[in-house]
Amino acid sequence: MRWIVRRIAILSILLACCTLPALAAEAQYGDALMEAEGFSRSGNLYDGSRTNYASADGPATVTVTRExxxxxxxxxFDRIPQSWTLTAPETGESLSCGTNGFLHEYVDMADLGDALPTQVVLEFDQGASIGEIYVFSEGELPDWVQRWELPCEQADLLLISSHSDDEQLFFAGILPYYTLERELNVQVAYVVQHFEANGAADHTRPHEQLDGLWTVGVRHYPVMSQFPDLYAESSNREAALSQALSVYERAGYTYEDFVNYLTWCIRRFQPLVVVSHDQDGEYGHGTHVLCADALGTALTRAADPTYLLATDEAYDPWQVEKTYLHLYPEQQITMDWDTPLESLGGKTPFQMTQEGFACHKSQHWTWFYRWIYGTSSRPIQKAADITSYSPCLYGLYDTKVGPDVVGGDFFENMPSYAQRAQAEAERLAQEQAEAERQAQLAQEQAEAERQAQQQLQEALEAQQRLRTMVKAGVLVVWVCVMILIVRQVLRRRKR
Structure with a gap:
């Protein structure tokens, strides 16, 4: 009896194992052969450190082989790439890459054909600067491999962040909540670029910027201006703005340049909601103050059909429906970033943002680290624990859809683009259904009229037949009567 039970148990386990989904094998990397020509310090292409970059002195190639x-x-890439070409010598098939200008670019070999190539050649123009190249086998890619989508065509929410890391600090919670929990199209636009800061080249922060965004769930590639990262600070708003304008004017940029960039962002992404900095610059950062001030002007200009931007890209005027500024005192709402969410793996939006800021290692020496993480004796575990420059407080700076009543949601009183599209689809479906119903009614009415006409015609024909029959009957009777009369007359004559 025991051996029967044991066999049944073993059989049950085997059947259960057969029903479990097979786990996808992880993609392997680090086992390919790379040969570079035309690069200075070519060993930096595959040394495991992207901050050690290699530059193309002229036309350059990298031949990658993997059995x-x-x-x-x-x-x-170390700098925004120009277009480059990938070719599989075995088939002659090639791909044009780099056309989107992504600093981190994944190229799927499935685009070359069905069979995986064992060798590819990467061709770059002079000036290409690359930090690291990874080669992957088939399988599930590591989470750190970023497969960016193009910037939004229509953004539900446009977050305008002055610097790389502000989106993880003062705007903590926004990105993971609205991208992963609410599944909205969120676009991030940066006021400055970090390839240079205060006159020095930077080879770290641009990577940290993308790593942080990817970590918190952003998939649409961010945009950034050409403005360098320059520093100005004052506890007085007017002084901070004046200092920021001064340092940027010395670098060749004016207030109008900032307004035009933000106007372009608004028209380009057609956001329903815009979120940006405190008018006092949070802790008084001049660029934050400049951003908030220029945004106020840009919102008006973006909606003005008579205002034309001096750019090759022409976009239609756009009216933003709601704009929130961090810490703005009027019509203030409090956001909840501390509720664990299933969409975030049981984490809170704030905890996700803490993971996002963990990517900004170059900034961990600053007071921002203590601001978002606390100390070992007094750790910050909730966004609500942060009292200075709270990431939970926002004010409704401008609205075209009325004031907030409930609060706690940037999208109160307004549906997202997806909801609008669904409502429009439902409206069109209802119109189509109503049109079909009316057509059916018209068809039924026409059929009823046809049948009524047919019945009338049949009745008239029946009436006509009846008249004919009556006439025939009368005639028969008349004939019969006449016959009787004639017979009577004839009988009388015989007598």
Whole structure:
């Protein structure tokens, strides 16, 4: 009896194992051969450190060989790339890459054809600057491999952040909540670029910027201006703005340049909601103050059909429906970033943002680190624990859809683009259904009229037949009567 039970148990386990989904094998990397020509310090292309970059002195190539086949390439550029070409010598097939200007670019070899190539050649123009190249086999890619989508065509929410890391600090909670929990199209636009800061080249922060965004769930590639990262600070708003304008004017940029950039962002992404900095610059950062001030002007200009931007890209005027500023005192709402969410793996939006700021290692020496993490004796575990420059407080700076009543949601009183599209689809479906119903009614009415006409015609024909029959009957009777009369007359004559 025991051996029967044991066999049944073993059989049950085997059947259960057969029903479990097979786990996807992880993609392998680090086992490819790379040969570079035309690069200075070519060993930096695959030394495991993207801050050690290699630059193309002229036309340059990287030949990648992997015996088991190449399923994908992940290139982390040091500077925004120009277009480059990837070719599989075995088939002659090639791909044009770099056209989107992504600093971190993943290339899927499936775009080359069905069979995985064992060798590919990457061709770059002079000036290409690359930090690292990873080669992957088939399988599930690591989470750190970023597969960016193009910037939004229509953004539900446009977050305008002065610097790389502000989106993880003063705007903590926004990105993971609205991208992962609410599944909205969120676009991030940066006021400055971090390839240079205060006159010095930076090879770290641009990577941290993308890593942080990817960590908190952003998938639409961010945009940034050409403005360098320059510093100005004052506890007085007017002084901070004046200092910021002064340092940027010395670098060749004016207030109008900032207004035009933000106007372009608004028209380009057609956001329903815009969120940006405190008018006092949080802790008084001049660029934050400049951003908030220029945004106020840009909101008006973006909606003005007579205002034309001096740019090759022409976008229609756009009226933002709601604009929130951090810490703005009027019509203030409090956001909840401390509720665990299933969409975030049981974490809170604030905890996700803490993971996002963890990517900004170059900034961990600043007071921002203590601001968002606290200390070992007094750790920050909730956004609500932060009292200075609270990431939970926002004010409704401008609205075209009425004031907030409930609070706690940037999208109160307004549906997202997806909801609008669904409502429009439902409206069109209802119109179509109503049109079909009316057509059916018209068809039924026409059929009823046809049948009524047919019945009338049949009745008239029946009436006509009846008249004919009556006439015939009368005639028969008349004939019969006449016959009787004639017979009577004839009988009388015989007598």
């Amino acid at each position: 088991g086949g190449i399923a994908g390439l992940y290139v982390e």
